[in-house]
Each structure stands twice: as structure tokens, then as C-alpha cells.
Amino acid sequence: MNVVALAGGVGGAKLAFGLDRALVDAGQLTVVVNTADDLELHGLHVSPDLDTVMYTLAGLADRERGWGLAGETWHALKTLKRYGAETWFQLGDRDLATHVRRTARLAEGAPLGVVTGELASALGVHATLLPMSDDRVRTRVRTDAGWLDFQEWFVRRRQVDPLTEITFEGIETSRPAPGVRDAIASASLAVICPSNPLVSVGPILSVPGIREALLGAPAPVVAISPIVAGRALRGPADRMLAWLGAEVSAAGVAQLYAERHPTLLGGFVIDRQDEALAGRIEALGLRVLVADTVMESDDERVALGRTVLEWGRSLPRRA
């Protein structure tokens, strides 16, 4: 069973981990990851979502923080601070090596997708990890303080500024990274991970060709709600939905996908806590699976992965 998953950072990484372990010896997982919140720091190319998924799949991620590597140290960052460099974006010593290596390989002319494969493979990742695009795309957000780079708003300003608009700079001319369309075409299930629909999944589906590939492929597309009991499990997705006028609930997320990407979704997975919303989501024309979607332990991740895979098998393929 070939599965393609679209993922952002922490939430996406957890389900990607579950799918990966559930698929061992049973098929191949390709994870297509948001790169619109990549940034340049100290001259280095940092890909926060790619790294979160990579470290998680490799079993190296820090569980407490949710990002970065377990057992990380911060000597380089402290030294950078001493040199007067901006250190609002935390870079651990091991993590720094990832960015140094990625930047060096990119400077040598290797595309981001190739470099991503090299890094993931070196860390022992079994799944195929792909950036949504080798091309530069950057999320920018509009606030009362003007347009800000996504990480400036997300990390540096701690998401305090309400958003009125989100844009993905460079998205129009971006192309799916090599391998993305093939992975979608050969998948028997496409999974939209419980990532932020606006700034994680949004950019991926906005790369010209990716949504079209999903619509043209036989695999049913299912999404898992990142909103549970009216709140984002992590990050500002709930506030962002509210600022942009969407309903802050699993049903709101389903409706957002249905409106923005008609006919894309075949199924929608909600948490048991949101069971009462199932009817409203079915009314959008989606099949609904109610499951335990809050993943803390590895077991919970793999359990949800298995549940999603089994359910996905039962869904009708696209005509």
C-alpha cells in the first residue's frame, strides 16, 4: 500500500510517524512537507517543518519541545548571541549541523528535494521525505504591524498580532518537487495530516500541480482535523481560523477544505470529543471517521496511523 501524506510541523510529524511505523513492510510512505515557512538565518537555509518531520521519523525528535532534537545542546547559539547575532530562532548544536549541511549542498547546486533525501537517509528515515517544492516559497502574514515574514510573526513575535491576510510569496511560479506528482499518482491513499490548514497544508495545496495531481489520482484523500474540542492541539491554528472568519472547530476545518478545494476530500477524521460534529461534516459530502486523534505516545501515533490506513482502504477510489 503506497501512501502519500501532506504534512506541516509537529502535528503532521506525529501522524507521519504513525503511518510510517504502521506501514513497515506493508508499503511505502511519502511525506510531502510544507516549505513555505523556511527561512534564512545566519546565512543558513532552515526548513523547520522538513526537519521536524525528519527528526520525528528518525526517532530523534525532542518530545517535550515538539521541535528540534532530543538531548540537544545550545553552545553555538549562545556564542552567536555573544557575537550580537539575532537568536530569537533557537538552533541547537546538532540541528545547526543540519542547516549547515543543507546550505552547503544547496550552494553546490543540489535541489532541496535531493538534499532532503540525503539528510533523511543519513538519519535512517525509511519513508520518502519530500519538500512540496524545490522552489522558494515564503509565507507572509498581514498584521496591524504590516506584512511580516511568517517566522518573524510565529516565533519572534509569538503570534500576538492578529492576522488579516496570509500570502505565499513565490507560490505561483513554484513547481512540485520531483517525486511529488509520482508519489500522488501511485498512492492508494492520500492523507492530509492534522497540520495547520492555513499555513502548513495551505501552501502545499497551493503549489500549482499538487492539488491537480490529487484530484486526478485514484487515491481517496482524507484529512485529520487539527482542531479538537474547539482548540488547536498545538500552535495558533485556532486563533488563525477565528481571525480569518472561519469556525474554530473540526467542522470549520472540514468546511474550509471543502470550500477552498471542492471535491478534494473524500473523508474527514475527527476526534471522539467532536463526535457531535459528524453529521455536519457528512452534510458537506464527506465520510467521517471518529477516532482517538490526540497522539502523545508512539503507540497512540501508530494506532491512529493504523486506523487511518484501514479506513482509507475502505473508501471508494476516485473515478
Next chain:
Amino acid sequence: MNVVALAGGVGGAKLAFGLDRALVDAGQLTVVVNTADDLELHGLHVSPDLDTVMYTLAGLADRERGWGLAGETWHALKTLKRYGAETWFQLGDRDLATHVRRTARLAEGAPLGVVTGELASALGVHATLLPMSDDRVRTRVRTDAGWLDFQEWFVRRRQVDPLTEITFEGIETSRPAPGVRDAIASASLAVICPSNPLVSVGPILSVPGIREALLGAPAPVVAISPIVAGRALRGPADRMLAWLGAEVSAAGVAQLYAERHPTLLGGFVIDRQDEALAGRIEALGLRVLVADTVMESDDERVALGRTVLEWGRSLPRRA
């Protein structure tokens, strides 16, 4: 008393430290450092000699290794190795931050001299630290294995290949870094540190304008022998002298300077162990100071610094 010192790596750094501490509240030290063995690693600009002098002057250098920072950790390097990067050149986590910051500032358009000043100042270095040039100069050495980059020969191949020729790529068009000529012109003493005369001091004196500035300035120029009792205290200077047909002794070094840079040196400092060579060096027209030049402790460094400064004061100024 303004003093200008020319220095390479470890030996130069030790005397620079001694001069710096001996001069506290009594004048200003400018250290002009070899950058011909700079290299690019993982896309980063590494300046081994500048960093050795900087860390030593800041009191942060590792005493055991002689290079790098005390209490250094190696997490990033291990990760780089895992990624398949070449790791024959050791970069500690804190040290890596120096290279990341330097590279970022250079990419922003800051010249190496400006960046060097920023880094040194951030680490609390009191002396003025200058690269010999903002321009790219690279030492290459000829061996039976062909021409090699200096660090390739020095670090990676551990200096096993005998040298037949040394060249400084880019030296003809290089210019002294801003501040170098002024420091020389306003100095009352110029000190050539006990660094490798061929690949540390050699490049500095070969930057068009630096030797001329020394010859045109009033300050007497004194050199301290890096060879004691027929051996280099550190590094391959002794073998290099032998390969290139020079005598491996303090007298051999004095002769090399006298031949390559006639009238440059006013004085030459040798270790007590080499007292017997004083007459031969005086025969070259140089004044000779016999002193304890083997510096281990900080006290020994400062003592030699004081001795050199006092002796330097007694030497005749250039006409």
C-alpha cells in the same frame, strides 16, 4: 607605546597574549594575522589563525590542544559526519558559531577586517586584531602528490608529504587590510611572533605594501625564533625548513629572514638553549636578545612579552 605584531597560529598567539597583557594601560597592540591558510568548509569561511589569536587574546583558547575553545563540545561535527560531510577539520560547537557568524557578515558585504573586529570585540579582546588582508589569499604547497591546499596538507594529510614549493595564491593582487599600514606607521615597535616563517609570517610579509610599510616606518622590527634547539616548538616548521633547504635552527630562521627581506629585521630573539648561535646571527647584522622563549604558562607569555617590549625600546629607530 604602540606595538604591531605579525602572527600566525598558536606560537604567534602566545606571544600576542604576552604582549597584550604586558601592554595593558601602557599602549595599544595591533596584531596582524595570517589569513593565507583560511579555508571554506561546509560553505563556511574558516580563519584558523585569526581565531587562534582571537581566542587566545580573549583567554578562551584551549591550552591542551592549542587551537579552538576551552570546554568545547563536538555535537555539530558528529552530526555533520553522520550526514556524510568531510570532518577532517575539527569544528567545535562554539567555534562553529564563529564561522557561521563570520560567513554571514561577509555575505552581507562586511570586509573580513571589519568582521574580525566585531568578533574580537564581542569576545572582549582588548588588542586590535586585523587580518593581513581582506582579500582572498590561499597557501598551496607542492608535494609528490601534486599541489595541495594548505589545510589539506596540514590537517587532512597530517603533513606527511614533503614539500618542494610553497605559493600564496592571490597574493599579488591582495592589499593590506584597512588599518594595517596605519598601525605599522604609528608603532614604536614591530614584532614578528614565533610563528612559522614560511607559511605564517611569509604570507603577511608578501602582501604587497606590508613589508614596504615596515621598511618605511620608524619602528624597529624584531623577530622571535620559532625554532628552539633545532626543533619547532609546535607544527612542521622544522621539517618545512629542511625540505626547502634551510638550516633548521634559530640561526637558519634569522638567515632566511635576512635573505628574503634584507634590512627588515633590527633584532632577533633566541632561546637560552640557542645562546651559542648568537654570534652567527649577529654576523648577519642583527642585534640578538637571548631570553626564555618557550611559553607555557600565562606568566611565561607575559614575561617574554615584557622582555621583548623592554628590549625593543632600547633598539635604534629606523632613520
